[in-house]
Amino acid sequence: MADDERSPEDEFREMIRQLFGGAGEIDPEQLSRLSGLEIDPAMMQAVMRQLQDAFSGDGSISWDLTRRQALHIANQDGLAITQGQRADLDQAFALADLWLSEATTISELAKAPQPITRGGWVEATLPVWQELAEPVATSIADALTAALSDQAPEDMQGLVQGAGRIMRTVGGSLFATQLGHVVGSLSKEVVAGGDVGIPLMPDGEAVILPQNFADLGRDLEIPDDQLALYLAARELAHARLFRHARWLRLHVISQVTEYARGIHVDTSALEELASRFDPSEPEELRNAIESGALLPTRSETQVEALRRLENLLATIEGWVDVVTAAATSRLPSAPRIAEAVRRRRAVGGPAEQALGSLVGLELRPRRMREAAAMWQAVTDAVGVAARDSLWDYPDLMPTADDIDDPAALIARLEARARGEEPAPDAFDDALAQLLEAESGSRTDEASGEKGEAPDEDEGDGPAEEDPHPGGRPI
Incomplete structure (x- = not known):
């Protein structure tokens, strides 16, 4: 068929084949012949440029989009x-x-x-955000890609397979951009490095964001010097704990990523979305990702993982709360500030709520008071x-x-202080049984070997008198 005899639909399909087939270039004249489809050639040129950018990638998620979006907002x-x-916070x-010592x-x-700027906080915490979000981004x-392949007609399977990398990049890029939006918005809410509860800052670093500190002070109507002292003590307690317990950071991050890896996309919702998905209008997919509509109800395994994580975060923040209260007991406004901080952590801000929708994870220590x-x-x-x-x-x-009933924990600590052996628990009993069984097995093996040895005293004559009546020493 000659070029002038082809329909606009054929022109459009040929153009997509050129793009997905690796040519990477679209003839502007082809765009001008799409009037039959009522598509603006200028708009289509912009769309094709975006798709070409996606085609040039390797299918991996571009976390640089997260960084750029977050820094733009911050x-x-x-x-x-x-x-x-700087001088006030240093003091x-x-x-x-x-006081903390x-x-x-x-x-x-x-x-x-x-002190640190919002942009500095974004730069410092992005590696952790990426680690936490990557399992969900990859899953989406x-x-x-799989849903689009399932929805495509048989005669288009070859085209869809060739475009799979681009579709994967589109989904990953949208997620990365949304994560950047959440992190950038969060940079306007957090006051200190330990505000979110997880160890976002590198080990041994304590920071306060002066811009957000000023906003918090206006809301609480508490003298700035007292508020600064309380927040500084809380941030230092959090940073000291993670620097002292080197294992704790990995323990928290691994619990979070264990939960995130258990997240699987709601296939039925995504297939419905893929059936009408238009790469030139990704707004619907963006809204689905942002709202958490693609994340199904938590499984039992995830519920259990979330429960362990909440207990862990509560244990950490409960200690920080008690130590901070003791360190700031001289401050008249300390109880009011402490209550405001607890309520703020329990409710969470808009950005933290958006993070819960995006990643399916709420980082709130529900049992901090206990x-x-x-x-x-x-x-x-x-x-x-x-x-x-x-x-x-x-x-x-x-x-x-122990959080439910600290009496047993206190009894163990008091016994240890007196130099007493702690009462064995279920783990100790199981270990003792295992060691006893292993010891018995070794004794049986030794007895068997001894019984097979020849008797040196065996013979026709009378046995010699044993000079060691009690038996020979072994």
Whole structure:
């Protein structure tokens, strides 16, 4: 068929084949002949340029989109840290550090705490956000490719297979952009490095965002110097804990990623979306990703993983809460600030709620009050040093049962302080049985070997008198 005899639909299909087939170039004259489809050639040129950018990728998720979007939002106000803000926060950190050393035996940080901009917070925390979000992003991108393949007619399967990499890139890029939007928005809500609960900042770093601190102070109507001291003490306690318990950071991150890897996209919802998906109008897919509509109801395994994560975060923040309260007991407004911080963490801001929809994960320590009560009871019973020693090794850390009833934990700590052996638990009993069975097996093997040895005294004559009546020493 000659070019002038082909229909606009044939022109459009040929153009898509050229793009997906690897040519990567579209003839502008082809665009001008699409009037029969009522498509604006200028708009189509822009769409094709976007698709060509996707085609040039390798199918992997471009996390640089996350960074650019997050920084664009974080740096919108363009506010730098003033010398006055820096001096005030440095002074607050210095005094809070002294007070904190009276409230905990966990040593101070090696690196001086500092104020940080919203953009600086984004740059510092992006590696952790990427690690947490990657399982979900990959799941959405892969599921989108599979759903499109299932929906395509038989005669278009070859085309869809060739375009699979592009479709995967489109889905991954949309997710990366949405994550950047969430992280950028979150940079306007967090006041300090430990606000979200998970270890976002590198080990041993404590930071406060002056821009957000000023907003929080206006909302609470509390003197800035008292608010700065409280928040500095809380941030330092959080950073000290993760620097002291080197294993804790990996423990938290692994719990989060374990939960995230269990997330699978709702195939039926995605297939319905794929049946009408238009790469030139990705808004519907973007809205589905942002709202969490593609994430199904949590499985039992995920519910259990989330429960463990919530208990872990509550245990961490409960300790931080108790230590901060002890360190800031001199501040008249400390109880009001503490209550405001607890409510803020329990409710979460808009950006944190958006993160829950995007990744399917809520990072809120629902049992922080119970955990704080447990830590306070332990402190009252055995003192600061014995309490803080529970962070020395992972197996010493309080469990969910200890949060429910700290009496058994306190009894173990009191017995250890008296030099007594702790009462064996189920794990100790199982280990003892295993060791006893192994010991019995070795004894049986030794007896068998001894019974097979020849008797040197065997013979026709009388046996010699044994010079060792009690038996020969072994």
